[in-house]
Amino acid sequence: MKVTSKEDLEDIKKRGLTSLQSDKTKVKVGLASCGKAAGGDKVFAKLEGTLEGQEGIAVEKTGCLGFCAREPLVEVEGPEGDSLVFEEVDEESAARIANSLKEGKTPEAKVLGRKGNGEKKYGDRKDLNSLDFYRSQKKLVLKNSGIIDPESLEEYAAKDGYFGLWKAMNKYSPGEVIEEVKSSGLRGRGGAGFPTGKKWEFARNAEGNPKYVICNADEGDPGAYMDRSILEGDPFSVLEGMAIGAYAIGANQGYIYVRAEYPVAVERLKKAIELAEDRGFLGEDIMGTGFDFELEIKQGAGAFVCGEETALIASIQSKRGMPSPRPPFPAQSGFRGQPTNINNVETWANVTTVFIRGAEWFSSIGTEDSKGTKVFSLTGDIDNTGLVEVPMGTTIEEIVYKIGGAERGSIKAIQTGGPSGGVIPKEKFDLPVDYESLQEAGSIMGSGGLIVMDEETCLVEVARFFLDFIQDESCGKCTPCRDGTKRMLEILERLTSGNSTEEDIKILEELSHYVKESSLCGLGQTAPNPVLSTLRYFRNEYEAHLEGNCPAGVCFE
Amino acid sequence: MSQKSSPENSVQDKTFLELVEELPPERESVIPALQKIQKSQGYLPEDALETIADYTDTPLANVTGIATFYSQFYLEPQGDHTIKVCQGTACHIKGADDILDELKRELDVKAGEVTSDGKFTLTNVRCLGACSLAPVIMVDEDVHGNLTTEKAIEVLEEYE
Ligand SMILES: Cc1cc2nc3c(=O)[nH]c(=O)nc-3n(C[C@H](O)[C@H](O)[C@H](O)COP(=O)(O)O)c2cc1C
Ligand code: FES
Numbered sequence: 001m002k003v004t005s006k007e008d009l010e011d012i013k014k015r016g017l018t019s020l021q022s023d024k025t026k027v028k029v030g031l032a033s034c035g036k037a038a039g040g041d042k043v044f045a046k047l048e049g050t051l052e053g054q055e056g057i058a059v060e061k062t063g064c065l066g067f068c069a070r071e072p073l074v075e076v077e078g079p080e081g082d083s084l085v086f087e088e089v090d091e092e093s094a095a096r097i098a099n100s101l102k103e104g105k106t107p108e109a110k111v112l113g114r115k116g117n118g119e120k121k122y123g124d125r126k127d128l129n130s131l132d133f134y135r136s137q138k139k140l141v142l143k144n145s146g147i148i149d150p151e152s153l154e155e156y157a158a159k160d161g162y163f164g165l166w167k168a169m170n171k172y173s174p175g176e177v178i179e180e181v182k183s184s185g186l187r188g189r190g191g192a193g194f195p196t197g198k199k200w201e202f203a204r205n206a207e208g209n210p211k212y213v214i215c216n217a218d219e220g221d222p223g224a225y226m227d228r229s230i231l232e233g234d235p236f237s238v239l240e241g242m243a244i245g246a247y248a249i250g251a252n253q254g255y256i257y258v259r260a261e262y263p264v265a266v267e268r269l270k271k272a273i274e275l276a277e278d279r280g281f282l283g284e285d286i287m288g289t290g291f292d293f294e295l296e297i298k299q300g301a302g303a304f305v306c307g308e309e310t311a312l313i314a315s316i317q318s319k320r321g322m323p324s325p326r327p328p329f330p331a332q333s334g335f336r337g338q339p340t341n342i343n344n345v346e347t348w349a350n351v352t353t354v355f356i357r358g359a360e361w362f363s364s365i366g367t368e369d370s371k372g373t374k375v376f377s378l379t380g381d382i383d384n385t386g387l388v389e390v391p392m393g394t395t396i397e398e399i400v401y402k403i404g405g406a407e408r409g410s411i412k413a414i415q416t417g418g419p420s421g422g423v424i425p426k427e428k429f430d431l432p433v434d435y436e437s438l439q440e441a442g443s444i445m446g447s448g449g450l451i452v453m454d455e456e457t458c459l460v461e462v463a464r465f466f467l468d469f470i471q472d473e474s475c476g477k478c479t480p481c482r483d484g485t486k487r488m489l490e491i492l493e494r495l496t497s498g499n500s501t502e503e504d505i506k507i508l509e510e511l512s513h514y515v516k517e518s519s520l521c522g523l524g525q526t527a528p529n530p531v532l533s534t535l536r537y538f539r540n541e542y543e544a545h546l547e548g549n550c551p552a553g554v555c556f557e
Numbered sequence: 558m559s560q561k562s563s564p565e566n567s568v569q570d571k572t573f574l575e576l577v578e579e580l581p582p583e584r585e586s587v588i589p590a591l592q593k594i595q596k597s598q599g600y601l602p603e604d605a606l607e608t609i610a611d612y613t614d615t616p617l618a619n620v621t622g623i624a625t626f627y628s629q630f631y632l633e634p635q636g637d638h639t640i641k642v643c644q645g646t647a648c649h650i651k652g653a654d655d656i657l658d659e660l661k662r663e664l665d666v667k668a669g670e671v672t673s674d675g676k677f678t679l680t681n682v683r684c685l686g687a688c689s690l691a692p693v694i695m696v697d698e699d700v701h702g703n704l705t706t707e708k709a710i711e712v713l714e715e716y717e
Contacts, residue, residue, distance in 0.1 A: 033685075033686055033687050033700055034687050034689060034690055034702070036699070036700060037685075037687040037690050037693060037700035037701060037702035037703075038690055038702050038703060068687075068689035068690060069689055069690075071690065071702075219684075219686065221646075221684070222644070222645030222646050222647075222683040222684035223645045223646030223647040223648075223684060223688050224684070224686075224688065225684075225686035225687065225688055225689075228686040260629045261641075261682060261684070261685055261686060261695070262686060263698045298588075298589075299589075299592060300627075300629075301588055301591070301592065301627035301628075301629040301630060302627050302628035302629035302630075302682075303626065303627050303628065304683065315588070316585075317584075317585050318584060318585045318586065318587035318588040318589070318613075318623065319623070320622060320623055320626040321626065321627070377688055377689065378689070379647040379688040379689050379691060380647060380650055380651075381650065385688075385689035385690075385691075386689050387689070415646065418646065449646070449688075451646055451647055451650065453650065457650060462650075465646070465649055466646075469683065472683075473683075475626075
C-alpha cells in the first residue's frame with residue numbers, strides 16, 4: 001500500500017512503534033560489517049537456533065551500536081523496554097544467554113551496560129549513556145543505528161522517519177527547502193565542508209533538464225567507515241535526505257555510488273529502495289504529491305580517485321575514473337553533461353534530521369561556523385575504538401582521552417582526513433573539531449577518519465605509507481601528481497631505510513609545494529598534506545632519520 | 558553480437574551475452590557488464606570483453622582500458638576464494654604487514670597470485686570499513702577482524 005496522506009504515514013509509524021515496543025523479549029544482534037567481522041553471524045545463528053520456537057522471544061538483527069571494540073554486541077530487551085547489552089559475545093556465551101532466557105533468568109555474560117528502562121531491573125549495572133565512551137556523544141546521524149531493524153521501514157517511521165520528507169514536500173516550496181537547508185548551516189561532510197544549501201541552489205538555478213542528484217558513498221579514506229555504518233544501520237535516512245534534495249533541486253533521477261568493498265551496505269540499500277518504492281516514498285508520484293524520483297545503486301570498482309566528484313561521475317558513466325578540471329562544476333555540467341548535485345552519505349542523512357527537527361534546532365548544535373555533529377571513526381592505538389558522533393566543537397582531548405580511553409602520556413598524535421589530511425600533535429589536543437580549526441592546524445576535517453597514534457608510531461613511516469597509497473591511486477592524468485608524488489615517495493623510502501642524503505628533506509619540502517599547487521584535482525593538491533604536517537610538527541623525527549636513527553624504533557630493521 | 562563461428566565459442570558467447578542482456582545496450586553499461594561477468598566467472602575472460610564491446614557498441618580497447626583501470630577487475634582466472642588483506646591506515650598501524658607476510662608464507666604466493674592448488678588468490682585492499690577491528694582481512698564477502706597472524710591462518714581453515 002502506498003502512502004498518500006499524513007494519516008497513512010501516522011499509520012506506518014504506529015505499526016513501527018508496536019514492532020519496536022512489542023510484548024516480546026527481543027534479542028538484538030549488531031550485524032553491521034563490524035559486528036559480522038567480529039563473529040556476529042555465528043552468534044546470531046546460535047541465538048536463533050537455540051531460541052527457535054520459543055514463545056515470547058524474538059531474535060533480530062540491528063545496525064552498529066558504535067562501540068565496535070566490544071563487538072559482537074547483543075542486546076536483550078524486555079517488553080517494558082528494559083534492556084541489557086552484552087559485549088564480546090561468542091558462540092558459547094550466546095548459548096548461555098539463550099538458555100537463561102528460556103528459563104526466564106538474567107543471563108550470565110559480560111555486560112557492557114543497561115539501556116532504556118533498565119534501571120529498575122538492572123539497577124546495579126552501569127547505564128550505557130553514563131559510560132565514558134557514550135557520555136559526551138550526541139547522536140543525530142547515528143540515532144537509529146543499533147536501535148531499529150535497518151530493513152524495517154515501519155521501525156524507521158516509528159523514529160519519525162519520512163516525516164521530514166512529508167514536511168518538506170507539503171509545507172515548503174522547493175525554494176523554501178533550500179532556504180531551510182541554508183539557515184541550518186549544514187556543510188558537506190565529505191571533506192571540503194561546502195555549504196549544502198548553497199550547493200543545492202547552484203544546481204536548482206543551473207540551466208538544463210533533466211537534473212540529477214548523487215550520493216557519494218565511495219568512502220575512500222583508508223581507515224574510516226562512518227558512511228558504511230550509516231548505510232548499513234539506517235539506510236532510509238539517506239534515501240529520505242536524497243528525496244528532499246531531489247525535490248528542492250528538481251531532479252527526478254538519483255544515483256548512489258557505493259564502493260566495491262561494501263557488499264552488506266549494497267544489500268541493505270537494495271532492500272531499502274525496494275521497500276521505499278512499495279510505500280510510495282520513491283518512484284512515481286511520491287506520497288501522492290505528483291513528484292517522481294527514481295533511485296539507482298551504482299557500484300564502484302575499486303579506485304580511490306572515484307571519490308572525487310568529477311571522477312565519480314565519469315565512473316557512473318562507465319568511463320575510467322579520471323577527474324576533470326572544475327569549472328565547470330557538476331552543478332553546471334555533471335552526469336551526462338547535465339546539472340548534478342553530489343553530496344556525501346552523512347550530509348544526506350543530516351538533511352533528513354534538519355527537516356525532522358527543524359533548521360533552528362539543528363543550528364543550535366555546534367559552533368558558529370560548523371553546525372550539527374560529526375561522526376568519526378575512532379581507531380588506532382586506543383582501547384575504545386568505534387564509531388563516535390560528537391557536536392562540532394568538541395575538543396580532540398575529549399575524543400581521544402575520554403571517549404577513546406587513550407592512556408595519557410603514551411599518545412603522540414592523531415591523523416585526520418586520510419591521505420588528504422595531516423597529523424595533529426598531542427600538544428594541540430585542546431583544539432575544537434570544526435572545519436576551520438583543523439585546517440589551520442595543517443590537517444582537515446576530512447570525512448571522519450580519526451586515527452590515534454602512540455609513541456611507537458614513526459611519523460616519517462606514516463608519511464611514507466600515505467604517499468605509497470597516493471602513488472598507487474594517482475590516476476596518472478597530470479604530471480605533478482603522477483611523477484611528483486613518485487619522487488616524494490622515493491625520498492621517504494630513502495629516509496625510512498637509512499639511505500637518505502642531507503638535501504632530501506629540503507627537496508621533499510619543495511616538491512610538496514609544487515605538487516600541491518600544480519595538480520589537476522584534489523587528490524594531488526592535497527597529497528602532500530601528510531608530509532607537510534609531519535614536517536611541521538615532527539621535523540626532528542625526519543632529521544633523526546638522516547642520522548640513521550628512528551625515534552619510534554620502527555625503521556631500519 | 559560476436560561473430561565467432563566455432564560451436565564452443567558460440568555457446569560461451571551466448572552465456573556471456575545472457576549475463577549482460579538485461580542491461581541497456583549502451584556505452585554506460587560497460588562497468589555493470591564487467592561486474593556481472595566477473596561475479597559469475599570470477600574474472601574477465603577475453604571473449605567476455607569482446608562480447609561486452611559488441612553489446613555496448615564500445616571499442617574493445619576502451620573496454621580493456623576500463624577493466625585495467627579499476628583494481629576490482631581481474632583479467633586472469635582467480636582462486637576459488639579471494640583473500641583481501643586490508644592495507645588501510647588503521648590496519649597498517651596495527652600490523653597488517655605481518656598478516657600479509659604470514660599469509661604469503663603459508664600459501665607460498667606473492668600478493669596478487671593464485672596458490673598452486675587454485676584454492677586461494679591473495680590480494681591487498683585499501684580499507685574494508687571495519688577499521689575498529691584492525692587488522693582485518695576479507696575472504697570472498699566475509700570480513701574477519703581482530704586478527705593475529707595465528708588467527709589469520711585459522712580463518713583460512715574455514716574455507717578448505
Ligand atoms: C581524491 C578525493 C577523494 C574524495 N573521496 C571522497 C569520498 O570518498 N567520499 C566523499 O563523500 N567525498 C569525497 N571527496 C569529496 C568529493 O569530491 C565531494 O566534494 C563531496 O562528495 C561533496 O559532498 P559534500 O558537499 O556533501 O561533502 C573526495 C575528494 C577528492 C579530491
Ligand atoms: S583500515 Fe583496515 S579496515 Fe579500514
